[in-house]
Amino acid sequence: MQDDVLLAVNNLTVRFDVSAPALKRLITRSPRRFVHAVEDVSFTVPRRSVFALVGESGCGKSTLARAVVGVERPTSGHVSLAGRRVSGFTTRAAERTWRSDVQMIFQDPQSSLNPRWRVGRSVAEPLRTHRMVAGRAEAVERVGALLEAVGLSSEDARRFPHQFSGGQRQRIAIARALSTRPALVVCDEPTSALDVSVQAQILNLMRRLQREFGLTYLLITHNFAVVAHMADHVGVMYLGRLVEQGPADVLLADPKHPYTRLLLDTVPDPARRGRAREPMKGEAPSPINPPVGCAFQQRCPLATARCAHERPVLRSAGRTAVACHAFEERRLPPWRTSIQPDLQSAEGSR
Ligand SMILES: Nc1ncnc2c1ncn2[C@@H]1O[C@H](COP(=O)(O)OP(=O)(O)OP(=O)(O)O)[C@@H](O)[C@H]1O
Ligand code: SF4
Ligand SMILES: [Mg+2]
Known part of the structure; x- marks a missing residue:
């Protein structure tokens, strides 16, 4: 493993059993059913970098995030942080160290703040849980410094939380997440629930804190403007699988997967007063019965008979990697232009 890799996700698969009860299945002779939420996903995240995961609703981003923070148990594959597997810790101390090294920021800051607790108590709680403060005075001092940092x-x-605005509450949630000095912060749509006017402020704060605290972010978003603003690397997910990944600047300038291209086509064009260029047509197939072949075939303008029966695998495409037969067969048309999505107009369109 490379020395500077903090997070390694290896062939991660997470499936949810949504079968009917056994007796009903027996009577109706129906098979067990599984939601294929995350399928065979692999990527690494270097220390002090930002890896963005993008994709439409339901493509498995949050499930992957939950597996990274150890809340969701992988069906197969595994996640490692600094070379240590997430799960199967042999001692409580090892598990506690790992838990303090990984924190999560959610779309809704309310979910990590107890409305009945004063903010100081919420921010101090992880410090106490992980026994990182000797007493009350030290906790008060650390909490004060964290609140000022955000x-x-x-x-x-x-x-109390209700005495703050949504943006301020997200700042408190960030202070709480940083209290244990984590190495990795998993951010699941951290600005999606906020007013347009404060989204950029929170993203800028996150960038500053990343530099000051030497953080690594796994950033989940469905917004390419956020990717362009924040990410070093990006992975594009479709129906549980990574279909394209690579350095964010390279991938945004020359996307190769038809799905990535269509997603980028939905980014509002500032030249057209923030309107999306083209809405994405159709819907993703059900993750309960993923299609044979390429999962994107029904929406893809480049699909052929091969796409219907052979699933494309991720292959190197220079500095990026892409899973698409059209790319491999060299029938991908050139990408129209280099684009840098505009944060304000993209956020404002939603
Ligand atoms: N506990 C669960 N049991 C059954 N199915 C689940 C469970 N959690 C998630 N799913 C399903 O797994 C798939 C992926 O869900 P996930 O929440 O990871 O998507 P997402 O990309 O985060 O979507 P969004 O952008 O809407 O947050 C969806 O089809 C979802 O319905
Ligand atoms: S493999 Fe085929 S269907 Fe899938 S994205 Fe490529 S061209 Fe389209
Ligand atoms: Mg989600």
Whole structure:
């Protein structure tokens, strides 16, 4: 393993059993059913970098995130942080160290803040759980420093979450996530629930904190403007699988997968007053019965008979990797232009 790899996701598969009860299945002679939420996903994230996962709703981003933080058990494959497998810890101490090394920021800051607790208590809780403070005075001091690091005041520790705006609550949630000095922060749509006017502020704060705290982010978003603003690397997911990945600047300038291209075509064009260029047509197939062959075949303008029976695998495409027969068969048309999605207009369109 490379020395600078912090997070390694190896052939990760997560399936959910959604079968009817056994007796009903017996009577109706129906088979067991599984949601194929994440299928054979592999990627690595270097230390102090940002890896963005993009894709439409339901493609498996949050399930993958939950597997990375150890909440979801992989059906197969595994996740490693700094070379240590996430799960199967032999001692409590090892598990505690790992838990303090990985934190999560959610779309809705309410989910990590207890409305009945003063902010100081919420921010201090991980410090106490991980026994990282000797006593009350040290906890108060650490909480004050964390609140100031996210642009709030140490006095805010005495207030309750409902006394803050949505953006300020997300700042508190970030302070809480950073309290254990994690190496990896998994951010699941951290700005999607916020007003347009504060989204860029929170993203800029996250970037500054990344530099100051030496953080690594796994950033989940369905917004390419956020990718362009934040990410070093990007992985594009479709129906549980990575279909394209690589350095963000290279991939955004010359996307090769037809799905990535269509996603980028939905990014609002500032020259057309923020309107999306083309809405994405059709819907992704059900993850309960993923199609044979390429999962994107029904929506793909380049699909052929081969796509209907042979699933494409990720192959090197220079500095990126892409899973598409059209690319392999050299029948991919050139990409129209280099685009840099505009953060304000893209956020504002939703
Ligand atoms: N606990 C569960 N049991 C059964 N199915 C689940 C469960 N959790 C997620 N799923 C299904 O797995 C698939 C992937 O869901 P996931 O929440 O990971 O998608 P997502 O990319 O995060 O979507 P969104 O952008 O809407 O948040 C979906 O079809 C979802 O319905
Ligand atoms: S493999 Fe075929 S259907 Fe899938 S994206 Fe490529 S051309 Fe389209
Ligand atoms: Mg999600």
